[in-house]
Amino acid sequence: MNRRQFTKSISLLTAATMAPLAFSNTKSKKDLAAGAVLGKGNILTNKIPSSGQSIPLIGFGTSRNISLDLTPENITKCTALIETFFKLGGTMIDSSPMYGTSEQMIGHCLKNLDYPKELFSTTKVWTRGKQEGIEQMRQSMKLWGIKKFDLMQIHNLVDWQLHLDTLRNWQEEGIVKHIGITTSHGRSHAELEKILATVPLDFVQLTYNVKDRAVENRLLPLALDRGIAVIVNRPFNGLFGYSKNQELPEYMQELGCKSWAQFYLKFVISHPAVTCAIPATSKAKHLKDNMLAGYGELPDKKTRQLMVESFKKLI
Numbered sequence: 205m206n207r208r209q210f211t212k213s214i215s216l217l218t219a220a221t222m223a224p225l226a227f228s229n230t231k232s233k234k235d236l237a238a239g240a241v242l243g244k245g246n247i248l249t250n251k252i253p254s255s256g257q258s259i260p261l262i263g264f265g266t267s268r269n270i271s272l273d274l275t276p277e278n279i280t281k282c283t284a285l286i287e288t289f290f291k292l293g294g295t296m297i298d299s300s301p302m303y304g305t306s307e308q309m310i311g312h313c314l315k316n317l318d319y320p321k322e323l324f325s326t327t328k329v330w331t332r333g334k335q336e337g338i339e340q341m342r343q344s345m346k347l348w349g350i351k352k353f354d355l356m357q358i359h360n361l362v363d364w365q366l367h368l369d370t371l372r373n374w375q376e377e378g379i380v381k382h383i384g385i386t387t388s389h390g391r392s393h394a395e396l397e398k399i400l401a402t403v404p405l406d407f408v409q410l411t412y413n414v415k416d417r418a419v420e421n422r423l424l425p426l427a428l429d430r431g432i433a434v435i436v437n438r439p440f441n442g443l444f445g446y447s448k449n450q451e452l453p454e455y456m457q458e459l460g461c462k463s464w465a466q467f468y469l470k471f472v473i474s475h476p477a478v479t480c481a482i483p484a485t486s487k488a489k490h491l492k493d494n495m496l497a498g499y500g501e502l503p504d505k506k507t508r509q510l511m512v513e514s515f516k517k518l519i
């Protein structure tokens with residue numbers, strides 16, 4: 205299915221998804237600060253320190269949400285989701301060979317969308333052995349339908365020295381633009397700290413949210429100091445259970461924050477070391493909600509402290 209056919213087939217769905225996106229006529233000051241139009245040019249961006257390239261503060265995680273059977277219905281649904289992501293100004297899609305059919309699904313979706321030029325392609329190498337790593341990364345390119353990646357990350361530090369050696373050569377050859385390393389759930393922080401302190405890297409990906417703030421002590425200041433861009437995974441990590449049926453603090457409503465998802469994301473992306481967050485969702489409604497966190501005002505240091513205190517009252 206080419207883009208034109210695809211667009212026709214989902215036009216109703218897209219129209220339904222996009223219709224409520226324009227701000228209403230009763231715009232608040234904060235809404236106006238966000239710009240009248242959602243999309244490229246209005247979403248907040250950060251620069252990747254090593255390359256100077258700008259990327260939006262909200263990306264798209266794909267570990268479970270789009271790892272579905274590759275049926276035409278699922279491909280149509282995921283293509284619509286990713287099309288909406290791009291329309292709302294998103295660029296970074298994060299995947300891994302670990303995530304079941306995710307990379308294959310991304311490949312189908314990108315093909316349907318004629319490979320949007322805004323795409324910031326991000327995946328991981330997740331295997332042991334130099335040759336195995338090379339084969340896996342080549343396979344990822346095939347699955348995505350692309351010839352180079354904007355960012356290749358070493359997943360969970362697995363055989364990182366071996367893969368780094370390959371990736372340095374690939375970076376010189378232009379096969380990968382940026383190189384990174386990932387962890388999650390607070391794992392391997394001591395080893396990661398040693399790596400970040402000594403090995404030149406473009407990106408690090410780690411878990412950070414208003415409940416799990418361990419990385420604030422050492423890893424985030426270190427990344428800031430070393431000029432390493434930070435991607436935050438698991439920005440929600442079960443937090444909605446605490447805020448269910450709870451009213452958003454007034455100071456956040458005044459900031460233009462409309463939901464707890466935006467509260468959680470704005471907390472993460474307002475840390476000075478954080479370059480972007482990659483929430484995952486299977487729902488267009490949640491995607492829109494999450495993308496809105498990347499518009500308008502971000503909390504300052506004082507407000508971030510208030511957010512921590514407000515959250516502590518929920519648990």
Ligand SMILES: NC(=O)c1ccc[n+]([C@@H]2O[C@H](COP(=O)([O-])OP(=O)(O)OC[C@H]3O[C@@H](n4cnc5c(N)ncnc54)[C@H](OP(=O)(O)O)[C@@H]3O)[C@@H](O)[C@H]2O)c1
Pocket residue numbers: 264265266267268269298299359360386387388409436437438439440441442444465482483484485486487489490491493494
């Ligand atoms: N070691 C690593 O490198 C590593 C480890 C973990 C994760 N990651 C990356 O980080 C991404 C994000 O992490 P994650 O997927 O584990 O968790 P997450 O993004 O923190 O949370 C995803 C969950 O939040 C729900 N959700 C999303 N938006 C919502 C909204 N606006 N309102 C209510 N619920 C919402 C989703 O359900 P719905 O589908 O119903 O919206 C889903 O259950 C992954 O997809 C992956 O790309 C990397």
